[in-house]
Amino acid sequence: MPINSFENYPMTWKIEKSKLRKPYYQSIASYLEEDILNGTLAENTKLPPQRELADFLDLNLSTITRAYKLCELKGLLYAVTGKGTFVSPGIASQDTFIDKNTSFIEMGMIKPFYEFNHNILTVARNILNCSDCNWILEYSNPFGTKRQISAAQKWLHHFGINTSKENILLSAGAQNALSVILISLFKAGDKIAVDSFTYTNFKGLANFLQIQLISIDYDEYGMSAHALLQTCKNTEIKGLYIMPTCSNPTSIFMPPTRRQEISEIARKFHLIIIEDDIYSFLSPSGVEPFFNILPEQTIHICSVSKSLSAGLRIAFVTFPIRYRKSLLAGMLNINLKAVSLNGEIVAELIESGSAFDIVHKKVLLAEKRKRIFESIFGEFVYDDMVRFFYWIPIPKHMTSEQVELLALQKGVHILGSHRFAMQSEYKSSFIRISITSPNTENDLKKGLQIIRGIFADNTIEFFV
Known part of the structure; x- marks a missing residue:
């Protein structure tokens, strides 16, 4: 043989x-x-x-x-x-991406407007030119310096969270924060409730740590309070992972009434709420985060990757004081501290006011792109909130895999709902389109028109 x-x-x-x-x-x-x-x-x-x-x-x-x-x-x-x-190398546990050197219009990854990176680089150069910046290269302040924590407190206050400095830590980005939280407060076999479509990297992290994710039905206002209540009555749930402001991937903004309903259920069943609020800077003023509603049970994560720069990898973690010791131990166990230079850049941006100026300008850019999106797809969200991406239902005779492939063949990279689904019956109903990622507004318009054309083409045949 x-x-x-x-x-x-x-x-x-x-x-x-x-x-x-x-x-x-x-x-x-x-x-x-x-x-x-x-x-x-x-x-x-x-x-x-x-x-x-x-x-x-x-x-x-x-x-x-x-x-x-x-x-x-x-x-x-x-x-x-x-x-x-x-x-291919470097793919596991990440959203599939298209190399930037290709000619595709990128609408899959959610890019946070790179136009303002030059402002951040200017701040970085000024910090490195200081005579006393050697400490930035040392093993020091693994949870953030006093100045960085003070800046974090100022940033959080601007977006509606008031808490003491003892309740804030710096982490090396949101994914690092999620790792610390799961390792510190959960164990293998624990169950965490999540949306029917949820953040893919959280799915991968939970799977790696052998933590079971329980899918909860949703509607146009986010996670269903009734479905969560029934699940908690029938299953021993320890935690709840939720993105209340522009949930990824559904782009849903959870209104105040629904937040109160979910919080009451979490209070009743003693759930640890993991509030991933990466898009808090897009939230309408006056809407309370879960941390304000249920501060004794909520851990709030506020990454700056979308509001300021994806390259900074800094997130502010706010938590009940009773979790401080466990979270500090978890950070030390993971041994991945926030990069001191990144933390100092973010602190300087906040203290100088530049960070708030960048956010304001990003919102204005997103508003312009929202109008382009609505000129092609119309309005189908119930609120006026600016979004970086949209969750679009697809024609019933198509699947998200098919639309994703057809778009790619026509030069547009998008992501289908099968990537985010917790249950197979939800798999093929939607696509996620980032409106902030195309390089120009003309590219955005062209990409949207291509996708709209795919939806309208009834002559497309799909082969076995």
Whole structure:
């Protein structure tokens, strides 16, 4: 028997045919993508030869070829002539992205307007030119300096949170903060309630820590209070992860009444609320965050990656004082401190007032792009809040995988709801479109028109 016979080597990846649905190539690509994003398939893993997988599934070779090609287009796989197909590096637990050097119109990733990075670089240069800046390169102040905590307090106060400095810590971004919270306050097997569509990186983190996420139904106002109540009555829930201001991916803004209802349920069942409020700077004035409504049970995360700069990787974590010791221990255990230079840049931006000026200008830019979006798709949200992205229902005869692929083939990168879904019945109903990511307003208009055209084209055929 030849040395390279299929029988001599176990397949590095396979899927049972009974799990697949038509069109098969998209279903195979979807399962393959899921295993890559959740880390089941490590980077640079060689996939089974296409013919081998076709024989295993008893499908045409062309079906497997199309599945692999779809994943290549999404940046998940790469092919080496004469050697095979491999998993792309640096993909696991991240939203799929398109390389910036391609000609695609980016509407998948949520870019936070890069026009103001030069302001931030100016502040960074001034800090590095100071004569006493050596401490920035030292192992010091792992939870933030007094000045940085004071600036954080000022920033939070501006967006409606009043708390003492002892209740604030700096972390190396929102994802780092989520890691610290889960490691410090939860254990394997604990259950956390989440929206039916939720942040993909939180899903990956919970899966890695063996924490079970429980999907809760939602409506146009966010998580359903009734559904959460019924779940808490029937299941032992320890926590609640929620994004009340422009929830990712649904872009829903949770109004005050719903926030009160959810808070009462959390109070009754002693839930730890993890409030990921990355878009708090877009919230209408006077709307209370969960931390204000239920401060004794809420941990509030306020990252500056969208409001100021994605490259700074700084988040302010606000918490009940009884969690301080556990969270400090968790930060030390993870051993990933906020970069001192980044923390100082953010502090200087806040203390000088530049941060608030940047936010104001970003909101004005987002308002202009909102008008472009509405000129093509109309108004279908119940409020007037400015958003960086929208959650759009797709025609019933299409799936989000199909729309995502068609858009990519036509030069637009978007993300389908199958990436965010907690339950399979919700998988293929929507797409998420970032209006802040295209380089120009003309690119935005062109991308939106392409997507609108896909929706309107009834002649499109989808093959098995």
